[in-house]
Amino acid sequence: MRLLFVFGIFILSFSINAQSVNGVVNAEDGKPLMDVMIRNLNSKSHAHTDINGKFILEGVHTEDSLQVSKQGYITQKIKVVNFDFISISLDEKPFLLEEVKITNSLKYLNTISKIDLEIQPISNSQDLMRKVPGLFIGQHAGGGKAEQIFLRGFDCDHGTDINVSVDGMPVNMVSHAHGQGYADLHFVIPETVDKIDFDKGSYFADKGDFTTAGYIGFSTKNALDNSSVSFELGQFNSYRTVALFNLLNKENQSAYFAGEYMMTDGYFDAPQNFNRINLFAKYSARINNNDKIAISLSHFTSQWDASGQIPDRAVNSGMISHFGAIDSNEGGNTGRTNFNLQYDSKIDEYSQIKNTAYLSKYDFELYSNFTFFLNDPVNGDQIKQKENRTIIGFQSEYDRKLNEKWVFKLGAGLRNDNNKDIELSHTLNRKTVLEYLSLGNINQSNLFAYTSFDFTSGKWLINAGLRLDYFKFGYEDQLLPVYSNQTQSKSIVSPKLNFLYTQDNTLQYFLKIGKGFHSNDTRVVVAQKGQKILPETYGADLGINWKPFPRMIINSAIWYLYLAQEFVYVGDEAVVEPSGKTERKGFDFGFRYQLTNWLFWNTDYTYTHARSIDEPKGNNYLPLAPLNTLTNGISVKDLKGFSGSLRTRFLGDRPANEDNSVVAKGYCITDFSVNYQIKKVSIGMNIDNIFNTKWKETQFLTESRLANEADPVEEIHFTAGTPFSARLILKYSW
Structure with missing residues (x-):
């Protein structure tokens, strides 16, 4: 005793x-x-x-x-x-890969993005999306349109199945004139990006609409290390200048201004006449050493002409070149103005509240001609898609560390889109409206709440989350003779469950399970009376993060994703079409290796098997779903003032239709960059497609008719990828 x-x-x-x-x-x-x-x-x-x-x-x-x-x-x-x-x-x-540790964090892939940003700084807006391993993009409208996105067996169109945000402000546009989830990132100046938060699948409770294939969250810098001015001059009458000015840089306050101007005629036979202006300002401060505030303002405007998608037969016959056009009157203009407020308040040593509020004004006008003279043999099939919208929203999250084992999160928010005069019309030469196919006003709201718990015990971390989304859809059809405002509402609950086992700081296993969804266009919702318009996904990832050697990191996963049946709105035709149940499964592999203090090697490979569930075998392929993707690169960092990279990206052949009888040919493109720093001055060169490979950046199986044809033809229509293109860059910092 x-x-x-x-x-x-x-x-x-x-x-x-x-x-x-x-x-x-x-x-x-x-x-x-x-x-x-x-x-x-x-x-x-x-x-x-x-x-x-x-x-x-x-x-x-x-x-x-x-x-x-x-x-x-x-x-x-x-x-x-x-x-x-x-x-x-x-x-x-200096950056050393051996210092990167594997920690018990559900978002370990962010470590990969930190490595890539450190080794390969972003040099253009397309690089923003390409920082996500396995994500491929394609531009097919003169450089001003949002890129087409491919990820995990999804042809995400312009963002339907990937959630994109900047400083907590959504980029995806619901019920967009061109396509659901349209995500135009061109309002972001690449040099202002500080962090990239991304993951694949739908495993996090704070990520909602469009988080099916994954999400990407960009964070801009709170402060600049120095001021700088850079000038780029390239082929095809290409010019770009960026100015970054440090306005305030104190211990508790910072402010800076960034501006970008870009213009180019492009590599097509018909000049693109592309130009873009970006303005961005941000103020950050710490208040009472506990609270943190960041306010940003940005304005973006862009206009362009485009050669559009051209049919194989027109090129093969010699009617036009690989870089030619059938209708060179395509193109458009767009703009976005944003106000964003982030306020983080520390309540005590164990809890804090993070708040984001935003207001956006957005306009969009696009002229396209996908079928040429199929529907109108006299005037042609040119269409106009146009909209003007206001977006307002906020999100608040309360984080509480209950004890050494438990962490609790509770969040809620609201987003409202007020879209005026959203239009699809048949036009002639971008001047005359021949017929309105769709015209109306959309008001759509998304109210959401979520919660999650992290439980840590020894080497285990278990995360459980639950999300509730409520949607209110409203559409006023202006083509009807009498006033009619149709409304529908819909809710969806999305549970999440994640397991993480960190053996030590060199080895980690994970299992992620979750339900996600993407919303559909308001015009689908009212047409279907709310039926099958919030298709759910069910997914799982089983993988490993491993450091077999101090300067090597390997991450890999096998995964599965099911998408329910839905009805979708075809923005190019103003019709509603059914889309059946699908499943995707695959394998992701990533490799990062530091060979010396200044030489790095990275590789990312993905394999995807994507099929329709309801269709018979052999007729169940998903058009344009990527099968194999590979990126591989060698980078040099700080070798006696020199930095640079040689990078290859490969997208394999993929089906263009349901029975795989028509194939969209793949490509393998290599890009090169080099930069030399001399005190405050740096000079560099970027070369796209260094081997001048002829390739097709985007491809679609389309039925069309040319002016001299009696009958329509269905075949591959494509937008040519860039040939050899060099740019010289001069930068001065102070």
């Missing part, structure tokens, strides 16, 4: 001596560092800094050793002498 009493006193005194350590981690310039790991080398417990650089580590004793580490900074070790507030400053250092 006496022995038990003594033992109890010993345990009690030990637990009393174990306390918590509070502190903050800053960079050399005094700016707080987020996601720094503070690890107790004695107890093996750890914590991460929050948005203000602050942390709390529990179960600490005097004389314990703490390791403070973050990618790109020199690791520090400190000994706990007392339990006073600790202030730590980390110095930057």
Whole structure:
């Protein structure tokens, strides 16, 4: 009995001596560092800094050793002498892959994006999307239209199955004039991007509409390291200039302005006459050392001409060249103005609230001709798609660390789209409206709430989440003789469950399971009276993150995704079509290796088997679904002032129709870049398609009729990919 009493006193005194350590981690310039790991080398417990650089580590004793580490900074070790507030400053250092650790984070793929951004800085707007392994894009409307997106066996069109956001503000457009989920990222200046948060599948409760194949969240910089001006001059009368001005750079405040102007005639026979202007300003501040605010304003405008998609037969017959046009009057203009407010408030050491509010004004006008003279042998089949919308919304999230094992999140938000005079019309030479095919006003609201719990026990992390989305759809058809405002509402519940087992800082296994969805166009909803208009997906990922060697990272996964039957609105024809149940399964593999302090190698490969469930075997292919994709590259960073890369991307052959009797041919393109830094001046060159390969960037199986044809023909129509194209870049920083 006496022995038990003594033992109890010993345990009690030990637990009393174990306390918590509070502190903050800053960079050399005094700016707080987020996601720094503070690890107790004695107890093996750890914590991460929050948005203000602050942390709390529990179960600490005097004389314990703490390791403070973050990618790109020199690791520090400190000994706990007392339990006073600790202030730590980390110095930057050259990037080394061996310092990247595998941690028990559900979003470990963000580590991959950090590596890629560090090694291969973004040089153009298309690179923004290509940073997602396995994601391919294609431009088929003169450079001003949002890119077509391919991911995980989805032809995502322009964003239907991938959720895209910038600083918490949605990019996808619901009930868009051209296509559901249309995601135009051209309003983002690439040089302002700081982080890319992405994942594949629908496994996170805070991601809602369009999160079927995955999501991408871009974060812009809160502050600039320096001011700079750059000039680019390239072939095909291409010119681009970017200016970044550091307006305010204090310990608790920062502000900067960024501007971009771009113009080009493009590589097509008919000049694109493309030009784009981007303006962006951002102010960030810490308030009372606890709260953080960021306000940004941006404006974007663009206009262009396009050669459109051309039929194989016109090229093969010599009627036009590979870069020619049937209707060179295609093109359009678009613009977007954004106000974004982010306010993060720290309630206490264990909880915080993150808020985002935004307002966007958007306009879009696009002229296309996919079928030439199929429907109108006299005037041609040119169509106009036009809209003017206002988007307003907010999202708030409460995060609470309940104890060492449990973390709780609760979020809610609202998005409203008010789309005026959304139009599809038959036009002539972009001047005359021959017939209105669709014209109306759309008002669509999405109210949502979500919650999730993280449970950590030893090497396990279990995350469970639940999301509720409520939609209200309203459509006023202006082509009807009397006023008619049709409305429908619909709700969907999406559960999530994720398991993570981190054996050590070199090996991790994960299983992710979740239900997701994408909404459909309001015009489908009212036509179908709310039936089968929020198709759900059910998916699972089973994979591994592994560091077999200090300078090598491998990530791979096998996955499955089911998509329910739905009805979709065809924006080019103003008709509603059924789309049956589908399933996709595949394999993803990623490889990052640092060969020397300055030489890096990265590879990403994906395989996808995509099929329709309801159709008989042999007639169940999903048109344009990618089968094999591969990206491979060698990069040089900071070799006596030199940086650069040689990168190849491969998209394999894929079916163009349901029985695979028509094939969309794949391509293999290699790009090259080099840059040399001399103090404040850098000079570089980017070369697209260095081997001048002839390829088709986008392809569609389309029925069309040329002016001299009596009968229509169904065959591949394509937009040519860029030939050899070089750009010279000069940059000055101060």
